[in-house]
Amino acid sequence: MKLELGYIKISDIQLSNESKVENGVLYVNPEDIINLIKEDENIATVAVDVARPGESVRITPVKDVIEPRVKVEGPGSIFPGVIGKVNRVGEGRTHVLKGAAVVTTGRIVGFQEGIIDMSGEGAKYTPFSQTMNLVVTCEPVDGLRPHEHEKAIRFAGLKTAVFLGELGRNVEPDEVETFETLNVKEGIEKYPNLPRVAYVQMLQSQGLMHDTYVYGVDAKRTLSTIIMPTEVMDGAILSGNCVSSCDKNTTYHHLNNPVIADLFKAHGKTLNFAGMIITNENVYLADKERSSDWAAKLCQYLGVDGAIVSQEGFGNPDTDLIMNAKKIETVGVKTVIITDEYAGRDGKSQSLADADPLANAVVTGGNANMVIHLPKMDKVIGHINFVDTIAGGFDGSLHEDGTIEAELQIITGATNELGFNKLSAR
Amino acid sequence: MAYNFKIMTNNELVFEKYGNEYEVDYKPGTYEELLLRVRTEVHNGAKLLTHPLSGSIKPNETPFKTVYLKKGKGPLHLDFDSVEMIENAIITAKKFKIRFPVMPDYIRADFALIDLSLMESALPAATQA
Numbered sequence: 001m002k003l004e005l006g007y008i009k010i011s012d013i014q015l016s017n018e019s020k021v022e023n024g025v026l027y028v029n030p031e032d033i034i035n036l037i038k039e040d041e042n043i044a045t046v047a048v049d050v051a052r053p054g055e056s057v058r059i060t061p062v063k064d065v066i067e068p069r070v071k072v073e074g075p076g077s078i079f080p081g082v083i084g085k086v087n088r089v090g091e092g093r094t095h096v097l098k099g100a101a102v103v104t105t106g107r108i109v110g111f112q113e114g115i116i117d118m119s120g121e122g123a124k125y126t127p128f129s130q131t132m133n134l135v136v137t138c139e140p141v142d143g144l145r146p147h148e149h150e151k152a153i154r155f156a157g158l159k160t161a162v163f164l165g166e167l168g169r170n171v172e173p174d175e176v177e178t179f180e181t182l183n184v185k186e187g188i189e190k191y192p193n194l195p196r197v198a199y200v201q202m203l204q205s206q207g208l209m210h211d212t213y214v215y216g217v218d219a220k221r222t223l224s225t226i227i228m229p230t231e232v233m234d235g236a237i238l239s240g241n242c243v244s245s246c247d248k249n250t251t252y253h254h255l256n257n258p259v260i261a262d263l264f265k266a267h268g269k270t271l272n273f274a275g276m277i278i279t280n281e282n283v284y285l286a287d288k289e290r291s292s293d294w295a296a297k298l299c300q301y302l303g304v305d306g307a308i309v310s311q312e313g314f315g316n317p318d319t320d321l322i323m324n325a326k327k328i329e330t331v332g333v334k335t336v337i338i339t340d341e342y343a344g345r346d347g348k349s350q351s352l353a354d355a356d357p358l359a360n361a362v363v364t365g366g367n368a369n370m371v372i373h374l375p376k377m378d379k380v381i382g383h384i385n386f387v388d389t390i391a392g393g394f395d396g397s398l399h400e401d402g403t404i405e406a407e408l409q410i411i412t413g414a415t416n417e418l419g420f421n422k423l424s425a426r
Numbered sequence: 427m428a429y430n431f432k433i434m435t436n437n438e439l440v441f442e443k444y445g446n447e448y449e450v451d452y453k454p455g456t457y458e459e460l461l462l463r464v465r466t467e468v469h470n471g472a473k474l475l476t477h478p479l480s481g482s483i484k485p486n487e488t489p490f491k492t493v494y495l496k497k498g499k500g501p502l503h504l505d506f507d508s509v510e511m512i513e514n515a516i517i518t519a520k521k522f523k524i525r526f527p528v529m530p531d532y533i534r535a536d537f538a539l540i541d542l543s544l545m546e547s548a549l550p551a552a553t554q555a
Contacts, residue, residue, distance in 0.1 A: 109533075109536035109537075109539070109540065110530070110532050110533035110535075110536045111483075111487060111533055111536060111537065146536070146539060147543075204482070206480060206481055206482075206544055206547055207481070207540070207543035207544040207545075207546065207547040208539070208540055208543035208544075209540060209543075210481060210482060210544070220547060241482075243481070243482040243483055243540075244482035244483070244484075247482075248482070282547070282548070282551075283476050283477060283480040283481075283544055283545075283547050283548040284475060284476055284494070284547075284548040284551040284552065285474060285475055285476060285477060286475070286551060286555065287551055288477070313482040314482050314484070315477075315479035315480075315481070315482065315484075315485075315518065316477035316478075316479045316480050316481070317482075318479075319477055319511070342484075342518075342521065344521055349521050350517065350518075350521075353479055353514050353515065353518045354511075354514060409484075
């Protein structure tokens with residue numbers, strides 16, 4: 001299966017009376033976005049803003065971040081089973097508005113989380129301070145229940161990203177990159193001497209604001225399965241997860257999964273990227289046992305030498321992570337796990353809620369309990385009053401002068417467990 | 427129908443919605459007090475059916491927690507995996523300092539709703555087991 005990604009480099013976003021991509025600038029008519037989102041009668045008001053790297057802007061609470069993409073050749077369309085029809089994606093050619101992102105905000109629950117600062121101390125910790133962001137703030141109609149509210153905002157972001165992606169359909173990309181996954185037989189024949197490595201991605205799947213969708217299916221209702229890495233680049237996996245901002249995977253993270261990117265870079269040189277397995281993180285312990293059994297079984301069946309296992313979230317997913325590592329090691333496959341840490345403010349506490357001697361190769365995304373100080377920003381998009389009540393903030397964390405003292409976990413993507421961040425430890 | 431699980435919670439919303447249908451052991455109290463009550467049950471042989479740290483909301487944020495247990499046969503029939511898991515959960519919960527000594531009612535209600543949703547995501551598995 002072969003996919004070409006054509007990167008159209010976006011150097012700026014400008015609000016305009018016509019939506020188009022021209023000379024690397026994404027022009028957006030806010031009315032186009034507002035009309036599109038208000039097709040959903042659950043949304044009462046929509047505001048559209050632009051946030052650029054280096055500006056004194058704070059976006060909060062962040063619901064999701066999405067990269068605009070469009071399928072220009074091959075079957076299916078972006079976000080299959082959700083925005084596009086259920087049709088297999090991952091082949092042909094996809095255009096990407098590289099450097100641009102859609103950021104959705106909105107108060108779904110009172111303790112909503114996630115900050116993106118476009119400058120200052122906080123900007124160092126989130127990758128989305130480096131993207132040109134079209135920020136969409138939606139307010140629901142009165143009385144909308146949180147389940148429907150979450151869905152409405154999830155779809156508002158996806159629809160906006162698909163609309164913007166479509167503007168790049170007929171634009172010549174600045175750069176084209178090709179990704180190819182061979183079938184098992186071809187892979188072994190082509191690279192007989194390279195170690196075969198699988199990627200096991202764990203997906204958050206526990207309930208309201210803790211969900212992930214695969215081809216439109218709620219991941220908690222799935223068994224561990226095999227997916228093509230190029231399917232993920234076309235939006236086969238998307239985020240309905242808006243809790244624990246530092247270590248949730250936004251839809252942008254899924255589209256740009258760095259584990260996939262790095263395995264493709266090493267493919268054919270130091271290893272043979274043999275395939276990708278997705279597995280869920282359910283609440284029920286028997287589900288955890290079943291899903292990790294299946295992840296290990298699929299690794300064994302693929303006959304790989306090693307597996308990289310990435311986690312999503314905090315606390316009970318540590319148990320899924322350790323089950324996966326232990327069981328995959330037990331079938332004779334070496335593992336490396338990617339996680340983050342809640343090691344206390346001094347970094348001295350036990351980092352994970354679970355452990356096992358077989359999980360002996362760990363990559364960390366950083367300590368989410370680390371205390372940071374954020375300066376006042378000139379402009380806030382969203383709802384700053386919620387800072388006191390979002391993950392990582394604490395009572396009194398929002399000071400009268402507009403500065404914030406909080407734990408790192410307040411920042412969207414700060415300790416990402418796919419490694420889409422700058423923190424780690426050696 | 428008699429089920430072989432029980433639900434322990436400090437979330438009134440769970441008790442109100444499911445108290446008539448299932449065995450719901452509801453007692454108001456803190457998150458940590460609920461974990462300690464669960465530990466007592468585990469010490470009496472109960473087996474954990476859901477993870478005591480379910481959800482990505484930290485123990486010092488949400489005041490609510492709901493846990494499913496399989497009823498035990500007494501302290502001579504300990505489930506050691508459950509003992510280890512509840513002890514680790516208590517250690518983790520103690521690591522976080524309580525953030526909201528006074529919480530606005532609307533935020534409490536949201537936390538209760540999320541806990542209910544996490545609890546409901548395990549219900550099909552529990553009732554079919």
